[in-house]
Amino acid sequence: MEIICQxxxxxxxxxxxxxxxxxxxxxxxxxxxxxxxxxGGDPGKTIAxxxxxxxxxxxxxxxxxxxxxxxxxxxxxRTIAVPGRSEFTAAxxxxxxxxxxGDRTVQNDGGEYDNDSFPEKLGPYRLLRKxxxxxxxxxxxxxxxxxxxxxxxxxxxxxxRSTGESVQRFVRESRIAASINHPRSTxxxxxxxxxxxxxxxxxxxxxxxxxxxxxxQGILPIEQAVDYIxxxxxxxxxxxxxxxxxxxxxxxxxxVDRDGRVKIGDFGLSKSLVIADASLTRTGTFMGTPQxxxxxxxxxxxxxxxADIYAIGGTLYYLLTGQPPFTGHAAQVIASIASERPEPVxxxxxxxxxxxxxxxxxxxxxxPARRPVNLRALRSSxxxxxxxxASLADVGRRMAAFFLDLTIATMVGQMVYGAISxxxxxxxxxxxxxxxxxxxxxxxxxxxxxxxxxxGEWYSGKTPGKWLFGMRVVNTDGESPGFMVAGVRALIIxxxxxxxxxxxxxxxxxxxQPGEVAFDQMISFFAVTQLYAQISWIPLLLIxxxxxxxxxxxxxxxxxxxxxxxxxxxxxxxxxxxxVPVTLPGRPETGSVLPDGKDYSVQGVMATNNGSSxxxxxxxxxxxxxxxFPGPDGIGQYEGDRNSISRPNRLRVVxxxxxxxxxxxxxxxxxxxxxxxxxDGEFPCTWAEVRSIFQDFALELDYAAVExxxxxxxxPSQFWVDxxxxxxxxxxxxxxxxxxxxxxxxxxxxxxxxxxxxTGLFRQYVTSCEAPQHVADFLDQLETRTSQLxxxxxxxxxDKPADVLxxxxxxxxxxxxxxxxxxxxxxxxxxxxxxxxxxPLFMFFVSLSGFLLRSRFTESPITLxxxxxFSGLAxxxxxxxxxxxxxxxxxxxxxxxxxxxxxxxxxxxCGLRAxxxxxxxxxxxxxxxxxxxxxxxxxxxxxxxxxxxxxAAFMMMAILPLMLLIAFGALWALLNPSRxxxxxxxxxxxxxx
Numbered sequence: 001m002e003i004i005c006q007x008x009x010x011x012x013x014x015x016x017x018x019x020x021x022x023x024x025x026x027x028x029x030x031x032x033x034x035x036x037x038x039x040g041g042d043p044g045k046t047i048a049x050x051x052x053x054x055x056x057x058x059x060x061x062x063x064x065x066x067x068x069x070x071x072x073x074x075x076x077x078r079t080i081a082v083p084g085r086s087e088f089t090a091a092x093x094x095x096x097x098x099x100x101x102g103d104r105t106v107q108n109d110g111g112e113y114d115n116d117s118f119p120e121k122l123g124p125y126r127l128l129r130k131x132x133x134x135x136x137x138x139x140x141x142x143x144x145x146x147x148x149x150x151x152x153x154x155x156x157x158x159x160x161r162s163t164g165e166s167v168q169r170f171v172r173e174s175r176i177a178a179s180i181n182h183p184r185s186t187x188x189x190x191x192x193x194x195x196x197x198x199x200x201x202x203x204x205x206x207x208x209x210x211x212x213x214x215x216x217q218g219i220l221p222i223e224q225a226v227d228y229i230x231x232x233x234x235x236x237x238x239x240x241x242x243x244x245x246x247x248x249x250x251x252x253x254x255x256v257d258r259d260g261r262v263k264i265g266d267f268g269l270s271k272s273l274v275i276a277d278a279s280l281t282r283t284g285t286f287m288g289t290p291q292x293x294x295x296x297x298x299x300x301x302x303x304x305x306x307a308d309i310y311a312i313g314g315t316l317y318y319l320l321t322g323q324p325p326f327t328g329h330a331a332q333v334i335a336s337i338a339s340e341r342p343e344p345v346x347x348x349x350x351x352x353x354x355x356x357x358x359x360x361x362x363x364x365x366x367x368p369a370r371r372p373v374n375l376r377a378l379r380s381s382x383x384x385x386x387x388x389x390a391s392l393a394d395v396g397r398r399m400a401a402f403f404l405d406l407t408i409a410t411m412v413g414q415m416v417y418g419a420i421s422x423x424x425x426x427x428x429x430x431x432x433x434x435x436x437x438x439x440x441x442x443x444x445x446x447x448x449x450x451x452x453x454x455x456g457e458w459y460s461g462k463t464p465g466k467w468l469f470g471m472r473v474v475n476t477d478g479e480s481p482g483f484m485v486a487g488v489r490a491l492i493i494x495x496x497x498x499x500x501x502x503x504x505x506x507x508x509x510x511x512x513q514p515g516e517v518a519f520d521q522m523i524s525f526f527a528v529t530q531l532y533a534q535i536s537w538i539p540l541l542l543i544x545x546x547x548x549x550x551x552x553x554x555x556x557x558x559x560x561x562x563x564x565x566x567x568x569x570x571x572x573x574x575x576x577x578x579x580v581p582v583t584l585p586g587r588p589e590t591g592s593v594l595p596d597g598k599d600y601s602v603q604g605v606m607a608t609n610n611g612s613s614x615x616x617x618x619x620x621x622x623x624x625x626x627x628x629f630p631g632p633d634g635i636g637q638y639e640g641d642r643n644s645i646s647r648p649n650r651l652r653v654v655x656x657x658x659x660x661x662x663x664x665x666x667x668x669x670x671x672x673x674x675x676x677x678x679x680d681g682e683f684p685c686t687w688a689e690v691r692s693i694f695q696d697f698a699l700e701l702d703y704a705a706v707e708x709x710x711x712x713x714x715x716p717s718q719f720w721v722d723x724x725x726x727x728x729x730x731x732x733x734x735x736x737x738x739x740x741x742x743x744x745x746x747x748x749x750x751x752x753x754x755x756x757x758x759t760g761l762f763r764q765y766v767t768s769c770e771a772p773q774h775v776a777d778f779l780d781q782l783e784t785r786t787s788q789l790x791x792x793x794x795x796x797x798x799d800k801p802a803d804v805l806x807x808x809x810x811x812x813x814x815x816x817x818x819x820x821x822x823x824x825x826x827x828x829x830x831x832x833x834x835x836x837x838x839x840p841l842f843m844f845f846v847s848l849s850g851f852l853l854r855s856r857f858t859e860s861p862i863t864l865x866x867x868x869x870f871s872g873l874a875x876x877x878x879x880x881x882x883x884x885x886x887x888x889x890x891x892x893x894x895x896x897x898x899x900x901x902x903x904x905x906x907x908x909x910c911g912l913r914a915x916x917x918x919x920x921x922x923x924x925x926x927x928x929x930x931x932x933x934x935x936x937x938x939x940x941x942x943x944x945x946x947x948x949x950x951x952a953a954f955m956m957m958a959i960l961p962l963m964l965l966i967a968f969g970a971l972w973a974l975l976n977p978s979r980x981x982x983x984x985x986x987x988x989x990x991x992x993x
Contacts, residue, residue, distance in 0.1 A: 122199060150976055154202065193649055222385055225319040225320050401466045402493070542556075546559070550769075586605040648698065649728055651670065676717065913986035915984045920963075978990050
């Protein structure tokens with residue numbers, strides 16, 4: 001059937017329920033004459049007793065919520081909320097009448113059960129209370145009498161059980177939800193038909209929904225709101241990876257768990273991008289909540305992942321302002337979404353960063369092509385505004401970015417200076433040309449450097465150096481500083497430093513005459529300028545000396561201007577392992593016995609333990625793989641309630657039962673590999689990737705030991721990492737890492753058993769990779785605590801160290817913000833600091849030694865060269881030995897370690913490394929000094945049969961290959977950040993402290 005819109009004249013095709021609004025322009029449709037609605041009344045009839053609800057045809061539309069309506073009722077969202085429990089949102093058009101539950105108001109499903117007469121039992125499930133209802137059914141809190149597990153049980157309404165399409169949609173919802181197994185999505189346990197009722201059992205969420213949070217707390221802090229959205233993005237990424245678009249994402253479908261994190265639920269309107277669901281789509285009829293629906297969804301056009309991105313934008317808008325992007329009755333909302341731009345969030349809340357407002361407005365673009373291209377790009381844009389989105393930039397990186405910026409700004413200034421110096425030399429008096437050029441240098445280069453820093457930080461908060469090193473300057477509101485604030489920052493740094501650098505140029509006036517080679521004046525001028533170059537860094541060091549972890553690593557200029565430098569998400573240490581290899585099951589054995597009444601088919605064998613095989617089977621009802629643990633003990637005997645565990649680091653028990661051979665269990669399946677395979681693999685994981693994995697294992701072992709659900713025997717092959725990079729503790733060992741000689745930890749004390757295997761795995765990782773030094777220090781503390789725990793467990797009387805694994809989990813969480821990776825951009829920072837501070841300081845001491853030794857070896861340039869060379873080598877070796885590396889390594893918070901093992905490099909190794917590092921620079925300086933000396937003394941005699949002037953020319957020509965060697969060494973260091981050429985020679989490597 002079809003209906004024509006009276007406003008835009010578009011034809012809307014439909015079947016079954018008559019559409020209420022035009023899917024093109026949003027106008028209210030006029031029904032054909034003689035059409036009667038299911039209520040038998042006028043299409044515009046108001047439902048008695050509820051002015052907020054208007055019935056049109058067979059559908060109910062929710063208008064703007066009534067101000068005095070009870071808390072928790074979402075008339076505009078068609079949702080309900082029960083304190084401390086989950087929320088169920090209608091997935092269909094029908095909005096049932098309201099019924100009170102306790103002191104709250106909920107919606108009845110219009111089916112066979114009212115609030116007081118819902119069934120007390122359904123198979124093994126005992127229904128405790130009603131949590132909510134929607135157009136196709138109701139959700140109850142229930143408990144499984146066989147396992148005492150509390151779940152959310154969703155029942156299909158009686159009036160829909162005889163409708164094939166409704167049953168098919170209900171089954172489809174259960175399969176879609178069950179196919180997404182991610183910590184940020186609600187978990188589905190079972191689905192099917194029981195006692196004549198269609199049901200789905202899901203994870204019970206105790207914290208309500210984001211809609212409840214806003215209604216109870218008001219608008220959320222920016223960081224908290226973005227944290228929630230990042231969780232939503234993680235859950236949606238899992239759905240999109242499976243080819244599923246949610247299509248009904250909104251605050252009332254996002255649930256809060258006991259840890260304060262959120263999960264996505266209600267996949268009733270989800271659509272697969274892989275398999276078309278034309279039979280389940282009502283043409284011309286919009287299904288969902290219009291306030292958060294994308295324009296293309298309202299037009300009944302094809303939707304993809306970008307429709308969910310629009311809904312994310314609307315949800316974040318709601319969390320920050322307390323209202324959706326568009327308000328009003330349904331027709332107004334639909335029309336506004338189709339034709340209007342929403343008001344910026346800054347109009348409703350002034351102190352939202354402009355950058356965040358731009359991201360939200362981009363998500364709410366009408367054209368899907370103008371929204372963020374995918375969820376990964378969206379996460380990158382939102383991460384700087386989250387609580388963990390930007391860690392405090394370490395001082396070493398800031399110094400590296402500063403020197404890189406200073407180099408770029410100085411080069412630009414020199415180009416400008418060179419362009420105007422020729423006219424200055426033309427018009428300046430002949431006897432004062434050098435002084436004019438020096439003053440011109442001061443008045444041109446210094447202002448350009450200050451403008452470079454000021455404009456970069458004012459415009460985007462990032463100079464090119466800060467951008468390259470993943471940092472940004474922000475004020476207290478998270479915004480880029482204003483022009484005046486950025487100017488004050490530039491006047492302090494680099495203003496003071498640059499002013500001192502120009503002092504010798506303004507005070508020292510050369511008196512050389514044309515054609516005169518004044519070597520004495522040149523070398524003395526060089527030494528004086530290098531001395532001032534070192535003095536000029538003293539204010540910079542004093543300004544940064546106040547930087548502490550307690551004040552956010554802020555320098556004096558940060559404290560004065562109320563700004564801080566943060567490290568953006570691209571540089572964060574917390575990462576997930578990508579492309580985890582999947583351990584495939586073996587071939588199924590013949591004669592595998594599966595439980596009766598379960599529609600299972602064997603896919604393969606994961607392991608064989610004590611004569612019983614752990615099978616990978618497929619659940620036909622939910623069309624997903626599960627693991628089958630046969631008798632006699634299934635997944636094992638536990639003191640605690642193993643069946644009720646619903647933590648993301650353990651395999652959830654889906655179902656279990658008894659047979660003649662014992663108790664069997666089925667759990668969710670796992671795709672991934674044992675942790676030991678990743679540790680000992682060809683490409684070992686970085687610390688940034690495995691830190692969170694070890695943290696999760698520590699906390700899970702601690703939980704399990706306390707509650708009595710820790711396996712009695714633990715082996716390394718029970719510690720797995722799934723394909724999403726999550727830690728998973730398996731109840732019995734299986735996988736290709738399992739071997740007969742594998743270490744078994746079976747200490748009768750659960751806490752000791754857990755601490756022993758965790759310490760063993762952690763030691764195995766640290767000794768097999770380039771872990772930072774603070775990780776090695778953590779290992780020492782962990783081994784000490786574990787040793788104390790072992791002694792206390794074997795002693796007749798003794799106090800155990802309190803909370804070993806709990807301490808480990810908390811400590812690992814604190815290490816998340818501590819820089820640990822060492823990549824090419826970190827090495828570039830090290831090179832920048834070395835060239836900015838160490839090289840001028842080294843050149844000063846070498847030039848000073850050459851100046852002092854020249855008077856003794858005037859007649860012997862070769863002797864002078866050798867003397868300066870060996871004195872320079874001694875200076876380099878002594879400096880490396882004393883500081884155990886270099887000034888650059890100290891600023892960058894790195895250390896030199898032996899090529900293998902965890903021991904720091906010796907003083908000799910550090911000195912040797914410094915000699916190799918500065919040898920090319922030293923040879924260049926010696927060549928320049930000797931060549932100038934030869935020219936200054938007008939040598940005509942030969943040295944070793946070579947004329948002096950020719951030897952001087954050769955020495956100058958040797959500078960080119962030395963410079964090429966320096967460039968090659970710098971390139972090698974960038975390609976091999978931990979082991980540059982000096983490290984290869986001195987048998988050292990660079991790691992984070």
